[in-house]
Amino acid sequence: MILSLSKDTIQVLKEQDVVFLKNRVKETAVKIKMGLVNQTRLLTAASELVRNMMRYANGGVCLIEVVSSGRNNGVRLTFSDRGPGIPDIAAAMRDGFSTGKSLGLGLPGTKRLVNEFDIKSKVGEGTVITIIKWANG
Amino acid sequence: MSLKTHQLLQKKKKIILELWMKNQLADEGLREDLISNEELRMQSEELIDALIGNLSGANFTNLDSEEWNPVIEILGGIAITRARQGFSPRETGNFVFSLKEAILEVLQGEIPNDAKALYAESTKINRLMDNLSVVTFETFIKGREEVILRQTDEITEISTPVIRVWDGILALPIIGTLDSARTQIVMENLLQEIVETGSSIAILDISGVPAVDSLVAQHLIKTVSATRLMGAECIISGIRPEIAQTVVHLGIDLSNIITKATLASALAYSFRAMRLEVRKINSLQKN
Numbered sequence: 001m002i003l004s005l006s007k008d009t010i011q012v013l014k015e016q017d018v019v020f021l022k023n024r025v026k027e028t029a030v031k032i033k034m035g036l037v038n039q040t041r042l043l044t045a046a047s048e049l050v051r052n053m054m055r056y057a058n059g060g061v062c063l064i065e066v067v068s069s070g071r072n073n074g075v076r077l078t079f080s081d082r083g084p085g086i087p088d089i090a091a092a093m094r095d096g097f098s099t100g101k102s103l104g105l106g107l108p109g110t111k112r113l114v115n116e117f118d119i120k121s122k123v124g125e126g127t128v129i130t131i132i133k134w135a136n137g
Numbered sequence: 138m139s140l141k142t143h144q145l146l147q148k149k150k151k152i153i154l155e156l157w158m159k160n161q162l163a164d165e166g167l168r169e170d171l172i173s174n175e176e177l178r179m180q181s182e183e184l185i186d187a188l189i190g191n192l193s194g195a196n197f198t199n200l201d202s203e204e205w206n207p208v209i210e211i212l213g214g215i216a217i218t219r220a221r222q223g224f225s226p227r228e229t230g231n232f233v234f235s236l237k238e239a240i241l242e243v244l245q246g247e248i249p250n251d252a253k254a255l256y257a258e259s260t261k262i263n264r265l266m267d268n269l270s271v272v273t274f275e276t277f278i279k280g281r282e283e284v285i286l287r288q289t290d291e292i293t294e295i296s297t298p299v300i301r302v303w304d305g306i307l308a309l310p311i312i313g314t315l316d317s318a319r320t321q322i323v324m325e326n327l328l329q330e331i332v333e334t335g336s337s338i339a340i341l342d343i344s345g346v347p348a349v350d351s352l353v354a355q356h357l358i359k360t361v362s363a364t365r366l367m368g369a370e371c372i373i374s375g376i377r378p379e380i381a382q383t384v385v386h387l388g389i390d391l392s393n394i395i396t397k398a399t400l401a402s403a404l405a406y407s408f409r410a411m412r413l414e415v416r417k418i419n420s421l422q423k424n
Contacts, residue, residue: 048387102352
């Protein structure tokens, strides 16, 4: 059972919003006393996903939540966009796969950085990615 | 009512201007430090001339009419200068709102006994002036955004210095997020400086980069490759423990690049590579 304790929605439409979003994620992580290593992991994961959103979907919305499950506190980020969607999620989750000219580590790397990772995508409708990083996970 | 409102306003232009000036000068938010009273008067006169001069029965209610363009232009000019001079949005807004008040006051004096007519005319004027206020705000914000954009440019400009730490060794501290535009500037500056100084070692210090994601890593790898093509070696320093862990988790392979935890160790490595030695002076030997 995961409870959401606080909610904060941020629109990401231009490059400047990315820095703002990262700062907010960091603030939230500091607030729940997440360790420095986990903070950096969460921040890097957020950075990967927001970059994908900017690059492939021209922006979207990010929901930052403080979540609680039993004694564990964490940060849940939900990135939703109305971009083209991902036709083959299994391929996108493979290391080194990229339709752009990137390293192809964004999605699989992000999954390794966080505790919970969920991706839903429909071609032509958009993509929703949810990640959770526990403060001490 | 014998006269149409717009004719009435044209006739009363002088009085409106006086009233408006009085309102503006009486306002607590008057910024005599930013704009002199004469200048304010000139601005006000220019705007009121354009506004009332362009007023006709036809365009009174049609705000999209092209006849408003000169008014909007003047207003936009005033709003932009104010944004640059550092006026607050409230002060800029009050400039237009106090004009509305002045016009309404005059109107009230002219139509004393016909509440219905007064209401109808006031609504029209309100609509017109509100539209002009919105224009003012839009331009004001645009002016402010331009200021911000200019600052962003300045920051990018100053945030990528190439430092000559030793003969043949360059250091480039990177602070903040590395995006594509930034990488381009970093790379250009670095490669240019390598040519100019004939340096053989470049140290990229990323102590000030909050997070290294796959894109930043890709940019770093590209910069290193470009430096190598120029015949120089590139060292990446300032990799903090948490960044090292994240990079490993992401699965980024930086093993082909020489990396160091601190700028000091990168410098020490460079000295060794250049067959230089730093030694403590022995005070006994000196004598």
